[in-house]
Amino acid sequence: MLIVMKPTATQSEIDRVLEVIDTLGFRPHPMPGASRTAIGITGNQGAVDRAHFENLPGVADAIRVTKPYKLVSKDLRPERSVVKVGSSVIGGEELAMIAGPCAVESPDQVFEVAEVVAKSGAKFFRGGAFKPRTSPYAFQGTGEEGLKILAEVRDQFGLNIVTEAMDEYGVDLVEKYGDCIQIGARNMQNFSLLKYAGKASKPVLLKRGLSATLDEFLLAAEYVMAEGNYDVILCERGIRSFGSHARNMLDLSIVPALHKITHLPVIVDPSHGTGRNYMVDPMARAAVAVGADGLIIEVHPCPEEALCDGAQALLPNQYLELYSQVAAIRKVVQPEAETVSV
């Protein structure tokens, strides 16, 4: 059930609706929009009786939602969301560029890349301190030490830190040291982790699972939002397919498909999405052309020495060239809908 308030509704009318929802034993999710506030209701087992709300002052409509998701939906919030991440935003007019090494290896490696990223004009820095690796014998990340290095990058370069958490312990640490909690593709349906991140105070960057449908992807975001954390950014990073010309199949068609249904920002990771250095640039251009709100790009000063995923990392100068190309394309592509700050 979705309660849509009138544009003229007062705060006390909104509070009255929240109170009624609470009294019924359900959970209210108020979402203030540009012109009016909508309130999602979750926690109900069956259908909720519209009669509880229709005649309350300030209520414009009580809509039954038949789709499996509510909070991610444009029904709840027709304007695109702009998510605040540290000192900047993702989902606004400016293309969000998140760049950095796959893994935090050493202060030197990180600072060398951070300097390039800051100089390029990007606002976000990525780097993994906890690495989900297919093999238990592969490099597993530098942990809290790595997060401390990332925190220094923020202090020194003013870059906002996006970094992955693999479990509750990781979420706590990323909240402490970083600006955005990344949840990786392999954990997209780790529902315990999603719920925990839903209680965190930092935004969540949720990567699409390798075989996730659009509905499953949105419902994973719904898990986070249903716990009260509405700051979710969706990220396409390639799906599994039969081909071998790229490591994964980057599914750019999901960008317009998501923008049609959800108000959440959608970004693209062409580095993991292709796994091939030479494809990152053309696929980054395509991602911006298709309307993505941002990009995540792996940059490494010395890809052949990288402790993970070196084959897809760009050299600093390749990254700068990429950024200038996508910026030119961004100017051509007008974002399709008005966006409004949360």
Added chain:
Amino acid sequence: MLIVMKPTATQSEIDRVLEVIDTLGFRPHPMPGASRTAIGITGNQGAVDRAHFENLPGVADAIRVTKPYKLVSKDLRPERSVVKVGSSVIGGEELAMIAGPCAVESPDQVFEVAEVVAKSGAKFFRGGAFKPRTSPYAFQGTGEEGLKILAEVRDQFGLNIVTEAMDEYGVDLVEKYGDCIQIGARNMQNFSLLKYAGKASKPVLLKRGLSATLDEFLLAAEYVMAEGNYDVILCERGIRSFGSHARNMLDLSIVPALHKITHLPVIVDPSHGTGRNYMVDPMARAAVAVGADGLIIEVHPCPEEALCDGAQALLPNQYLELYSQVAAIRKVVQPEAETVSV
């Protein structure tokens, strides 16, 4: 690196090798076999020098392993493993039948099914107390209350309990109430959970992820074993494909492929693997014919009222009919290799 001891090696010769491995800062994984003991070495970053071991008394060979996995491999243990689960085993001559409802809903529902399962001669009972659901608004399971009901089933019917854990809290509870910790398909690459289960004292039933390759599947098992828990059972439960005639694509060819590489038992879940009631019986027959070591079958007294996955559950009498058919096929199919108890 794999150290293969001579058949005549004494326990003190084995202990000496373990000590050397420890001294080098690595981790030894002794695996006693029918005729000889093999010792896997993990924790090394680069190659281990064979010279450390070749001349120790009782050592037959020191083999460099180039495959990504070690402990799951038949190189380490040529005989098939028979995993003890509660009072019975999986991987032995007898087909392991694990049956029960998808979710634990109420004592009545559970006991009604348990009676049928016990009567059929099956040794294992399944039922989820924690349910990984695609939507946050779907029934999430009855939690610890459900586990207590399952524990009663064991006491009353002598059935060994296989039930899913979704996080560390769940692993602790399943260790307390159940006999086998199931890790679901969506958590197959939840590496933090795999490591935690690797420290548990109960065997782990690991389901293949929906887009997991054979190597990824084996490496997930390797994560559990690398922590010291060698009692792992692999389970094929359907992968994602383009078709819509079944909910998932049950990949039976992975059974002989796994048996060729790993000593671990391999079972099949035709209920989740097809998602269609009418397909469970023929695909269960096929799974046994292809050489699976066991089956997991969903049974519900009243599928149309099931709180989850009713469309694939069998009625008790359908289940009994299935069991008699697969038992007849099992008699025809001779397990391909000798098996030996751990």
Added chain:
Amino acid sequence: MLIVMKPTATQSEIDRVLEVIDTLGFRPHPMPGASRTAIGITGNQGAVDRAHFENLPGVADAIRVTKPYKLVSKDLRPERSVVKVGSSVIGGEELAMIAGPCAVESPDQVFEVAEVVAKSGAKFFRGGAFKPRTSPYAFQGTGEEGLKILAEVRDQFGLNIVTEAMDEYGVDLVEKYGDCIQIGARNMQNFSLLKYAGKASKPVLLKRGLSATLDEFLLAAEYVMAEGNYDVILCERGIRSFGSHARNMLDLSIVPALHKITHLPVIVDPSHGTGRNYMVDPMARAAVAVGADGLIIEVHPCPEEALCDGAQALLPNQYLELYSQVAAIRKVVQPEAETVSV
């Protein structure tokens, strides 16, 4: 539209219905069944008025068909079809075994295999004279010479010949020399070829395309039948997926799915379906256990010298061992529905 005649309908009543369909400018497809005749109508652009038929003598019902297929459907013919192929049948009580080399290479190679196949009790011999090869530089088959060798196999061993046609020229030659026209997976949606085969006088063995859905597969069969050739045998031979442990993903779940919808016989090709010698035996057992009406198995006296697909061919003694195993499983699996000869 489907006209179902009464069990008591006379031939002249049936003829009258055929005449009316013809007069309306449509095409009638009479399908005599065990207890009654059904007549499919094709060639209509929109809906056909039931009033034309309802009151004709001998008509039991005129059913509007909303499914995309008609002639393949059990609505038209509830009993399973038994297709006559040369001197034997496919779809009957006996498991149909079709065995032979991938390609016809030389008389010696062919006769050596044919002797084994005949001795095993199989009724059908396979062997390609026209080979669809991914590369234009690979061996393309021995053409008409090869077909003449196959015709000699029939004369000498009494085996019925199943062999592939890739174009109209090939269909004509297979009609001349063989007993069953195989249409390969890559040509499953070569609609011109399907239509041409639909006018042939020999039965058609239609292989599922590598990415064909169940509906697309059935509609390809419908193309053949709509031209008047009702003797179609469906063959699952593996689909494309992301895994690499087998060359293709053999989808056994399509066997019960097809049997639920269509009256046509369904066989399985575990040789192409896995592409791995060691998997052919277990997957053949599984195919019979799941209810397939037959198998196609590649046998070669010297697989490592085969001009194509040697990696999946069985040695003669492996083939004989396989046959004895699947025969034992066939005895256990009772065909699920009564079958009736056409």
Added chain:
Amino acid sequence: MLIVMKPTATQSEIDRVLEVIDTLGFRPHPMPGASRTAIGITGNQGAVDRAHFENLPGVADAIRVTKPYKLVSKDLRPERSVVKVGSSVIGGEELAMIAGPCAVESPDQVFEVAEVVAKSGAKFFRGGAFKPRTSPYAFQGTGEEGLKILAEVRDQFGLNIVTEAMDEYGVDLVEKYGDCIQIGARNMQNFSLLKYAGKASKPVLLKRGLSATLDEFLLAAEYVMAEGNYDVILCERGIRSFGSHARNMLDLSIVPALHKITHLPVIVDPSHGTGRNYMVDPMARAAVAVGADGLIIEVHPCPEEALCDGAQALLPNQYLELYSQVAAIRKVVQPEAETVSV
């Protein structure tokens, strides 16, 4: 084997090499490039002895080719090919725009669209007279009558005609009435058709099959070229995947992958590649951004009345808007390599 001539080689030196190849019983494929001529050799069963060529006058090198394809490869021709189609080219500096209705339905419908397409500045007109339809009961095209309408479009608007052939009869007719023979995705491995088109005098536009790997796609093109028709244009049009948000999964990563290996032009069909009207525009932008040499776009004056694929057709004004957007992106994206006319 690939014979690379010196830049200074004379025509008589080239002719001498061709003669030697012929004498050896092989087939020569001379490919004149910007700076030098290369000659591919096909028809050899095993390896060709380099000694035959190394010392001939004018020969720079004789290279053994280990890849499965030769004529499509950049080894043979390092510069990108520019294919002449009627009065214009595909693969050159200008983005090739091919637009028109899915099917030729009537003169009025075709001329209405043709006028818009001509006005937009596009040089190519598409429209199917033979339609490969999944169901035998769906509209199968207007045949030769449709081709005559398309020929009139060329006469009246100066547009070059791209239209599909499904069999040899169709190839003959398209050669007569059209400018480019399209081979559809379902026929990508109809090798008899590929060979026949390889003998035609008009260029071939080859669409990628729904489950074709990059190698299979290139080898299909190689089939056409091996017969002597070197004017092949490759077209990505979506592959089969598990998702349902689009009808197919448009694989844009194959564009840079193909450009890395082959000299042939690569275009993209976002209409069939998505099957959704609202996705055509963003995916067309992405295709141009990724570096495609052209686009095929379906335009229909009245999509909801279209006899096929209406859901994906653009209205004329949507098409014009799309064209202006992709033209702006094309200006930003510099083609990565120099191109040279054949």
